[in-house]
Amino acid sequence: xxxxxxxxxxxxxxxxxxxxxxxxxxxxxxxxxxxxxxxxxxxxxxxxxxxxxxxxxxxxxxxxxxxxxxxxxxxxxxxxxxxxxxxxxxxxxxxxxxxxxxxxxxxxxxxxxxxxxxxxxxxxxxxxxxxxxxxxxxxxxxxxxxxxxx
Numbered sequence: 001x002x003x004x005x006x007x008x009x010x011x012x013x014x015x016x017x018x019x020x021x022x023x024x025x026x027x028x029x030x031x032x033x034x035x036x037x038x039x040x041x042x043x044x045x046x047x048x049x050x051x052x053x054x055x056x057x058x059x060x061x062x063x064x065x066x067x068x069x070x071x072x073x074x075x076x077x078x079x080x081x082x083x084x085x086x087x088x089x090x091x092x093x094x095x096x097x098x099x100x101x102x103x104x105x106x107x108x109x110x111x112x113x114x115x116x117x118x119x120x121x122x123x124x125x126x127x128x129x130x131x132x133x134x135x136x137x138x139x140x141x142x143x144x145x146x147x148x149x150x
Contacts, residue, residue: 014115018090021066025092029067029100032133041132042070046077049128058082061126063116064089064134068097068109074130075101075109085126087114088134 021028052058058078062071062085071086078084086097086109094113101109114120116134 014089022090022092025067025090025096029093029096032066032069042073045070045074045130045132049074049078049130052078052082052127054079054081055127056081058128059126060084061119061121061129062086063114063119063129063131065097065111066093066133068100068111070130070132071097071109071111072101072104072106075106076104078108080108082108084109086111087116087119089113089115 046053049060052060055078058081060071060074060078060082062069062074065071065086065088068086071084075082075084086094086101088094088097091113094111097109098111101107101111116131
């Protein structure tokens with residue numbers, strides 16, 4: 001019975017995180033994108049993935065992308081022949097990411113609703129995976145099974 005209670009507790013926690021981030025999606029987006037704290041942060045991802053720049057068919061995955069960063073920065077730097085998938089769990093965040101990428105003219109960003117703890121992609125689908133601030137909401141510690149797919 002403890003496992004069932006644990007599963008219920010995990011589901012309740014995930015539901016609370018989903019509701020919280022969904023309700024404050026626009027405020028969170030404004031805070032992340034418009035603050036000196038995060039200025040230049042996304043370029044670090046670009047530098048780390050330099051070997052993918054300009055490579056036709058390169059694929060990136062940005063887990064818990066919120067309103068589309070660093071996915072948008074990566075898509076711009078990797079070029080139009082690459083594809084970057086931006087994922088997040090709250091639909092409000094995914095909608096903000098889609099709108100932002102449209103405004104920035106980035107058709108090579110695909111925005112999807114996805115749970116970082118249960119990604120549904122086959123192994124070796126992506127050349128690189130990024131996650132800027134989303135792991136703080138994952139209900140597991142580094143190295144556990146829910147992050148093994150990253």
